[in-house]
Amino acid sequence: xxxxxxxxxxxxxxxxxxxxxxxxxxxxxxxxxxxxxxxxxxxxxxxxxxxxxxxxxxxxxxxxxxxxxxxxxxxxxxxxxxxxxxxxxxxxxxxxxxxxxxxxxxxxxxxxxxxxxxxxxxxxxxxxxxxxxxxxxxxxxxxxxxxxxxxxxxxxxxxxxxxxxxxxxxxxxxxxxxxxxxxxxxxxxxxxxxxxxxxxxxxxxxxxxxxxxxxxxxxxxxxxxxxxxxxxxxxxxxxxxxxxxxxxxxxxxxxxxxxxxxxxxxxxxxxxxxxxxxxxxxxxxxxxxxxxxxxxxx
Amino acid sequence: xxxxxxxxxxxxxxxxxxxxxxxxxxxxxxxxxxxxxxxxxxxxxxxxxxxxxxxxxxxxxxxxxxxxxxxxxxxxxxxxxxxxxxxxxxxxxxxxxxxxxxxxxxxxxxxxxxxxxxxxxxxxxxxxxxxxxxxxxxxxxxxxxxxxxxxxxxxxxxxxxxxxxxxxxxxxxxxxxxxxxxxxxxxxxxxxxxxxxxxxxxxxxxxxxxxxxxxxxxxxxxxxxxxxxxxxxxxxxxxxxxxxxxxxxxxxxxxxxxxxxxxxxxxxxxxxxxxxxxxxxxxxxxxxxxxx
Numbered sequence: 001x002x003x004x005x006x007x008x009x010x011x012x013x014x015x016x017x018x019x020x021x022x023x024x025x026x027x028x029x030x031x032x033x034x035x036x037x038x039x040x041x042x043x044x045x046x047x048x049x050x051x052x053x054x055x056x057x058x059x060x061x062x063x064x065x066x067x068x069x070x071x072x073x074x075x076x077x078x079x080x081x082x083x084x085x086x087x088x089x090x091x092x093x094x095x096x097x098x099x100x101x102x103x104x105x106x107x108x109x110x111x112x113x114x115x116x117x118x119x120x121x122x123x124x125x126x127x128x129x130x131x132x133x134x135x136x137x138x139x140x141x142x143x144x145x146x147x148x149x150x151x152x153x154x155x156x157x158x159x160x161x162x163x164x165x166x167x168x169x170x171x172x173x174x175x176x177x178x179x180x181x182x183x184x185x186x187x188x189x190x191x192x193x194x195x196x197x198x199x200x201x202x203x204x205x206x207x208x209x210x211x212x213x214x215x216x217x218x219x220x221x222x223x224x225x226x227x228x229x230x231x232x233x234x235x236x237x238x239x240x241x242x243x244x245x246x247x248x249x250x251x252x253x254x255x256x257x258x259x260x261x262x263x264x265x266x267x268x269x270x271x272x273x274x275x276x277x278x279x280x281x282x283x284x285x286x287x288x289x290x291x292x293x294x295x296x297x298x
Numbered sequence: 299x300x301x302x303x304x305x306x307x308x309x310x311x312x313x314x315x316x317x318x319x320x321x322x323x324x325x326x327x328x329x330x331x332x333x334x335x336x337x338x339x340x341x342x343x344x345x346x347x348x349x350x351x352x353x354x355x356x357x358x359x360x361x362x363x364x365x366x367x368x369x370x371x372x373x374x375x376x377x378x379x380x381x382x383x384x385x386x387x388x389x390x391x392x393x394x395x396x397x398x399x400x401x402x403x404x405x406x407x408x409x410x411x412x413x414x415x416x417x418x419x420x421x422x423x424x425x426x427x428x429x430x431x432x433x434x435x436x437x438x439x440x441x442x443x444x445x446x447x448x449x450x451x452x453x454x455x456x457x458x459x460x461x462x463x464x465x466x467x468x469x470x471x472x473x474x475x476x477x478x479x480x481x482x483x484x485x486x487x488x489x490x491x492x493x494x495x496x497x498x499x500x501x502x503x504x505x506x507x508x509x510x511x512x513x514x515x516x517x518x519x520x521x522x523x524x525x526x527x528x529x530x531x532x533x534x535x536x537x538x539x540x541x542x543x544x545x546x547x548x549x550x551x552x553x554x555x556x557x558x559x560x561x562x563x564x565x566x567x568x569x570x571x572x573x574x575x576x577x578x579x580x581x582x583x584x585x586x587x588x589x590x
Contacts (some may be wrong), residue, residue: 005416006363007415007416007493008416008417010410010412010414010493010494011410011414011415011416011419012409012410012416014406014407014409014414014493014497015406015407015411015422017402017403017406017407018403018404018406018407018463018468020304020406021403021459021462021463022423022426022429022463022465023436023565024444024463025441025459025460025463026429026432026437026463026465027425027429028440029436029437029439029440029441029444030429030432030436030437030443031442032440032443033436033437033439036440036443037438045444047317077585082461087326087486088326088327088330091323091326091327092323092327094319094320094323096320096323096324096327102327102330102331103576103580104572104573104576105331105334105335106330106331106334107568107572107576107579108334108335108338109334111518111568111569111572111579112338112565112568112569113522114522114524114540114564115524115539115540115543115544115561116542116543116560116561116562116564117561117565118559119543119547119558119561120337120338120340120341120561121337121556123340123341123344123554123557123558124337124340124397126554131336131337131340134362148337169333169334169372172330173330173334178580187571203561230433231433231435235522235524235525237526238528238544239544239547252435253435256435256438256439257525257529260438260442261442266439266443267440270436270439270440273433273435273436273437273438273439274436275565276433276435276436277432277433277436280431280433281431283399284431292398
């Protein structure tokens with residue numbers, strides 16, 4: 001046998017288990033999902049061909065647009081959290097003692113994320129005895145003001161800001177801070193020295209040296225966060241608000257879940273998931289096209 | 299060096315400036331740390347209060363943070379309220395199966411993509427890359443239908459198998475394998491080492507950091523995964539911890555002392571693992587962040 005044939009056989013052998021799973025659980029489902037989006041199917045009666053009806057209905061569905069808006073609104077947490085991550089990383093980069101301690105503490109919310117944390121925050125937001133309104137009340141006492149916190153998760157106007165605050169708390173000291181810290185440590189020293197010789201102050205050094213140098217990291221974090229943001233929001237809303245009040249915390253993924261697994265509208269759910277895919281695909285392409293190069297040669 | 303008073307003064311000013319900067323940085327970091335820890339402290343306090351004490355504040359502020367009586371019984375009650383031990387075992391079993399399966403199959407595929415020549419290699423790899431952009435929501439529905447067709451709904455298989463074959467692991471390991479020096483393999487090949495031998499004795503031992511990273515992230519991802527077990531599992535005895543905890547919450551909606559005791563019991567093991575291994579987490583994040 002030729003050695004190249006032997007190599008190819010070995011290669012397929014190594015690939016086989018993963019490729020098999022990849023075909024069954026990823027590539028075929030992607031195609032199947034495309035097909036599903038053109039039928040009406042409740043899982044129990046036979047599927048019926050619906051043409052583009054699912055997509056047409058989707059564009060006329062006010063709930064869908066509302067949930068899209070919710071999803072985008074909740075992504076306000078991203079820039080806030082990124083700015084916080086950068087500030088923390090800048091502070092940690094001052095060659096201080098105890099970096100490991102602080103880094104560990106900031107990482108706690110990321111490590112413990114999940115259902116337990118959402119339950120904790122539901123308690124924190126409790127209007128009568130949660131930590132938030134407790135602190136607001138204490139501040140009121142201090143200044144002799146009749147301060148009263150909102151009812152957070154049960155108030156349509158406050159539920160989204162509540163989730164944003166929790167999101168910032170949960171991500172500010174996690175992966176992004178560590179990526180920023182690594183980026184800051186990678187900025188060449190001589191750039192700062194050159195800036196100092198030119199008489200730059202700290203502020204100027206930050207904007208003219210640090211910020212451009214870490215822009216690839218900023219770009220990376222922003223892209224990943226936005227792509228993640230469009231698919232986010234199910235777990236916290238399911239535990240804390242059930243998507244309410246009045247649908248104000250239902251996101252796109254939550255709507256897909258409800259359509260597929262609560263109301264058994266498989267075709268409609270598949271159509272929404274394809275719109276979601278389209279959004280993510282467009283953002284990825286656009287960002288690379290318009291900002292990809294500018295970041296590096298700023 | 300000349301003792302020029304002018305230089306001395308400038309030096310002193312610079313020192314003070316640095317100290318001031320460090321002080322401000324510490325202050326900022328300390329406030330940040332308090333914000334991070336505060337909710338956890340509230341969680342611990344609540345889990346130890348007597349049920350009635352949750353609903354009232356004390357006149358002395360620190361008594362709201364340190365209960366006068368420590369009610370350890372809350373933990374016993376929470377543990378008994380739902381089969382937590384069973385949820386733990388389920389979570390451990392499912393997460394370990396997913397992690398082992400994912401790391402092994404990803405490493406094998408990554409070796410083929412990084413080191414072996416075969417027809418269709420680049421096209422196939424492009425296919426892997428392309429699907430990484432596809433949101434999980436797209437595949438979720440057909441996979442559910444497939445599992446239902448196979449009669450696997452409400453089984454461990456349904457929780458484990460889809461998690462094993464994530465394309466991300468293959469991508470991460472391939473990128474790492476490409477950075478390894480080729481000379482060792484060439485030498486091994488001359489000595490008559492088989493492809494499997496090269497993979498097992500050279501590639502894998504050299505890739506410990508990448509393998510550790512993938513193991514950690516895959517394990518944590520499946521340990522935290524809430525949505526998928528929620529979709530495919532109906533029987534209480536097969537719940538993983540997150541789903542079990544949500545179920546616990548639905549039973550004891552306002553029993554905050556119990557709920558917080560239960561939540562803490564879920565967090566504790568992962569917290570210990572993190573504090574012991576935190577160095578690897580940090581290295582791992584840097585490793586996965588490189589691709590940007």
